[in-house]
Amino acid sequence: xxxxFVTLGTWxxxxxxxxxxxxxxxxxxxxxxxxxxxALLVGxxxxxxxxxxQAQLLMFAVFAAAAVPLWRRLAWGNAGASxxxxxxxxxxxxxxxxxxxxxxxxxDGSGTVRIDDTIWRVAGPDAPAGSRxxxxxxxxxxxxxxxx
Numbered sequence: 802x803x804x805x806f807v808t809l810g811t812w813x814x815x816x817x818x819x820x821x822x823x824x825x826x827x828x829x830x831x832x833x834x835x836x837x838x839x840a841l842l843v844g845x846x847x848x849x850x851x852x853x854x855q856a857q858l859l860m861f862a863v864f865a866a867a868a869v870p871l872w873r874r875l876a877w878g879n880a881g882a883s884x885x886x887x888x889x890x891x892x893x894x895x896x897x898x899x900x901x902x903x904x905x906x907x908x909d910g911s912g913t914v915r916i917d918d919t920i921w922r923v924a925g926p927d928a929p930a931g932s933r934x935x936x937x938x939x940x941x942x943x944x945x946x947x948x949x
Contacts, residue, residue, distance in 0.1 A: 814844030814857065835872055839864035893921075893939030900949045906930045907946075914944070 821837030843861045846852070852860065888895035896916065904920065905913040907928045913920050914934065925934065925946035934946035 811844050811847040814840050814847060814861075818844060831872065835868035836865050839868055891939075893942070893944060896921075896936045896944060897938055898936060900933055900935045903928060903930050903932045903934055906932075907934075914946070 818837045818840030821833045821840060825831070825833040825837065839861055842864045843857055846860060847857060901914045901916055903912055903923070904915045907923065907925055910924050910927070912923050912925075912928070912930075914923050915921075922943045923934065923946045924940070924943055925937075926948060928934065928948050933949040935949040937945045937947050939945075
């Protein structure tokens, strides 16, 4: 077993790193990528300073452990993008409070309104087509309205 570690060379680390990154493509989860990156870094450092196998394993452990906070920082940094647009993936919630014209009358509590290029189902008190309605709340794919 010790002989295996002694023969760990630069190319072995590079191959190991690429294998881990390829496994990340097969089973995505963003975890193997960082281990593969750590192995690639050990391989690149080994080209320059030729450390012992113990130092190589230690470098791999340090690089892999350092990759976790780096990954968290990058992941949390991208989470701020949704904070700038609070209605991202909540299109119906962005319509609350706006006033639109009914396309089809509300009969028995159900009608439709055209908003941009989409026809939305609306629920509310009966009203003729052409009436102005205000969106009170979003209820799934339907909007609850009140006559404006």
